Amino acid sequence: MAAPQQSMIPTYKETSNIPSPRTVYDYHDARNEPGAALARLLGVLPDAAAAYQEKQKDTGEGQLEREQKAALAMMGAEESRVRIAKGSSFFGLMKSDEMDLDSYEAERGRLDADLFAGELRTAYAQAGLHENSDPQALSQFFEQQKAAVFEKLNGSSDSYYHGYITRIAPIFKDMVQVHAGHLDSFMPSLHKQALENRLASKVDIELSALKDGDAWTNLMVPLMGGESGGNYNAINGRGGVKLTEMTIEQVMEHQKQYSGPGGYTGAAGLYQFIPSTLKAVVRASGLDPKTTRFTPAVQHQLAQVLLEKVMPKGQRLSDFLEGRISAEDFADKVLAGQWAALKGKDGKGKYDGIQGNRANTDFRRVVNALIAYRDQVAAGVRVASTKEEKGTLALDADGGEEDVATFLETAPENFGVDSGEARRSYAQELVRRAESDPQFADSDHIEDLMANAKLPEAQREYVRDNLKRIRVENQQKAALKEERDADEIVQIANLALSGDEAELQNLKAKSPEVYQLVLTRMTGGDENVDNEEFMEKADFNSASFPRVALKAYLDGEIDRETYQSAMAEFNTKRSALPVLKMPGVRETVDVLKRTLPTDQLKKTFDQQLAVAISDLTKSNGGERPALFEITDAAQRIQQQLVSVHQQDVQSRMARPEYQL
Structure with a gap:
């Protein structure tokens, strides 16, 4: 207690x-x-x-x-x-x-x-x-x-x-x-607690704003589905890289590594910036590529810079918003010209057939999205911020809600908590949220949250270090859960294949895919099985053997009888393993095995000893048998195998071909 x-x-x-x-x-x-x-x-x-x-x-x-x-x-x-x-x-x-x-x-x-x-x-x-x-x-x-x-x-x-x-x-x-x-x-503790309670809601508000987006993200994120799959970390030629946590300079280095061989362009991020385009828009943005992270907010801002500063006059985003170019022409000449996934007026992409590109986003959909964007901007829906502060970009806050940076700066007046302590509390809140929510830990928006809060670099590193730890832990937990779930499915499938109708229905509820495969094999033939090869290569000492055996059966490599026989042998050996590892047993068994001249005899020795221990345990009411019973059984098996081997040798030596 x-x-x-x-x-x-x-x-x-x-x-x-x-x-x-x-x-x-x-x-x-x-x-x-x-x-x-x-x-x-x-x-x-x-x-x-x-x-x-x-x-x-x-x-x-x-x-x-x-x-x-x-x-x-x-x-x-x-x-x-x-x-x-x-x-x-x-x-x-x-x-x-x-x-x-x-x-x-x-x-x-x-x-x-x-x-x-x-x-x-x-x-x-x-x-x-x-x-x-x-x-x-x-x-x-x-x-x-x-x-x-x-x-x-x-x-x-x-x-x-x-x-x-x-x-x-x-x-x-x-x-x-x-x-x-x-x-x-x-009192300071009480004030800090009140601050932390507000910070939790602040994180929710900021994260919601970043996810829900603004007029610009509402326009572009859906359109980029065919370009990058809506993935801020997408990089043409290589996956599994967290671009949103890298600096722009680091992203450029990755592009150098992954462009060229195999026809890959190294296009990076939601907007699939190719190396030359990214270099141009970063220069036009005035951002410091050494310190600015390639966050979702920064990617959106760079896309705006591309369409507003890099494009020629008459084809800029402001030209469309101010009516100097129609939505149809802007979609055809500008957007379709920049992104291969967008179709032009003719229903085709500008880059169809080049390096495997094929446009998949309908032209009329792009036009309608542009018109909706222009209406939202005219109605005052917030747009991505143009604020720049020490190489970072942030989204403007909604009018009715104080932005998080101001909230932290005014903490001394409102909560009696020093601004530095308030920022530390915000960093700690991000870590706490990541520890309790695996999805938040993998969010692409955490860097933007820290930028919006104007956290010092030391506190950002504190959050990043903890995120790395938390993600590794989450991956390990997920792997363990996946393994446990797989073992559970294998166990249920094994019982179903043994004729347990209730477990067959349980399998249907737990894993419809495996259930369908089991039904197919139970009612199908065994034309291409190779039972002997499977049994010869079987590793009954491996904990993953049940999964290997079930896969072999479902893939048609072995028949049902061989599967059940293999599982019975595995279960027998697994139940005997704790006994065989006991001091006094292990040493005796190892000595006896070394006297056997062939690997096949040693394998047979292991199989027979496991069966003998299982029989002794059953006869002992499920309790571990006495030490002398185990060693006696091992000696008898060893003597029988040696005797059989000697008889076989003598029999072969008596053949005419061995006579002088």
Whole structure:
């Protein structure tokens, strides 16, 4: 069971047995002794006593009264609650305004105060005040506890009252100081938590904006389906590369490696920029290829630069938006001229037949998309940003939602959290999201999220390093899951092939494809099987053998009988494996196997020993057989095989061809 949450405020059980560091004082007033009274009578008071009397005339109060007033002040109680007992006379000669303290009653009050202090701390913790930033909550708590104290002291002796009040008051003061200390750490934590809660929603908003896109992405992403499959990481001639996390310069280096041989162009990204085009648009954009990442937002921006700055006047994007060129002409002369997947007015692509290109996006679809784009721009739908900051590009935020960079910059005013700490929290939120969501970890938009947030490079590297780790972990988990799922299907198929009708229906639900293959083989013939070759090459010690055997059967390489026989042998050997690995068994078996002269005999030895162990286990009620039973079985099998081998040798030697 998990340990209970520890409170920062100790409970009574934790403090009641701790000795009090305070010393119990029995206030001893020498002025009440007979010697002092006699000195007073004779007019020979000591100088100290005389000085004290003068002081009393000035102050009008004694030490104990001052202590009591100080204690009441610590508790925030009224001064009128002071309770003092005047001193008594001795022979009628000495009388003092000082309090006459009963040491027994005072000490009893202190002891009870210590007990109440434990209850007070426990109540503080149970009320959750160490996690409450409302000052009124603490004030209300202390008022309740103070009322309880004076209710308890109602009717008590003055000495008990004095001992109790002077002991419990510092506890109230200490708790106020402790509470302030909690708030010193708790309030920043509370503010940071509030910030992090908002950051989680900020990531959702930013990611949604990047995925949903703007007028430009709504136009181009569907049109690029035939060009790149809608893949920001597509590179002609090579796949499996995360271009969106590379700098533009790194992408250009990849293009050099993958263009040329085999007719590949090295075209990269959603828009399939060929090397010369990418170089031209990057130069026109003014971006630094060494630092700018080839993110989706950057790819969209480069495509806009291509159509606005690289294209000749009269064929630019602004010419279309401002009506200087029709949608039909822009689609035919500009877009179809840039991208091979787009058809022109004649229904053909400009590059059909060149390096295997064939246009597949209808011309009218392109025209309609252009008209819709122009209408969206006219209606004020946001377009891709032209903001450039230190080589990075970001999307403009929606008008009603503060962009994430501003949100982080204003964190000190809005949340009391330093901007640097806010950016670290944003980076940590991205990592947390990636750890909990494998799809987010593989998103092409994370670099754009970091660019929009203006994260420092160190924090971006922190996110990238964690993404690499998370992706490797996700791949490993996916591989393990795939392997487990495959093993489950193999197990179900094996039972179905053994005649279990219920498992056959289970297989249909789990894997319709395998179910159909099993049905086909169960009802088909065995014309091209090679059972002997399969059994000779079978590796029964491999954990993947069941998958290999099922595939061989479904592919028509072996018949059903051979499959079932092979699986039976595999299961027998697998069940015997833990026994054969036991110390004392493994060594004996290895020695016996080495005495066998041929590999075939050793293979037969393994097969027969596995069967023998299986039989011994069954006869032993499923429990592991005794060590001597296993070694005896191994020796018998070895002796039988040696004997058979010797007989075979003698038989062959007796043939005429071996006679001199």
